[in-house]
Amino acid sequence: MKQPVFNVQKHQASRLHYDFRLEIGGVLKSWAIPKGPSLDPAMKRLAVQVDDHDLDYADFEGVIEEGQYGAGPVLVWDTGWFEPLRAARAGQTAESMLRAGKLDFILHGQRLKGRFSLVQMKGKPRQWLLVKQRDNEARPGHDITEEYQTSVLTGRSIEDLERESTAGTLKTYRCGR
Secondary structure, eight states: OOOOEEEEEEEESSSEEEEEEEEETTEEEEEEETTOOOSOTTOEEEEEEEEEEOGGGGGOBEEEOTTSTTOEEEEEEEEEEEEEOOGGGTTOOHHHHHHHTEEEEEEEESSOEEEEEEEEOTTOTTEEEEEEOSSTTOOTTOOHHHHOOSOTTTOOOHHHHHHHHHHTOOOOBOOOO
């Protein structure tokens, strides 16, 4: 059975942020995380839910053209698969847990690993918190977004994408899932 994908895209649009995406219900459920994900359980990261994306967007890396929504360079900062934790909520799906306002899951990524939770903020339907749970993968006091600046697919940085775009040598990358 195919595991559901997750990915994190580093995106320099009007402001630098990280797009966190989980394959749920045949689409990529998506959240913009201004400060990026964290492996520190003490860091609760704001995650603003945005429109769903098609699954083929999971491996997009390139520059979104000026005049388009989200214009600017996008790189694949992390990718892998995830598993919803159903033990505490027997019989529920990831989709039903999201509708209920809390999804616990395990990430199996190249950079993000271990247990996480997405928790909807009360009275703010599009605002969530992404929280790393305490486990063997937790790294208190560590900023993983400072440690890793490049794409897990190509090794390129946001600056590389901008340079290639300006020079006319940019190649959009898709790994072909």
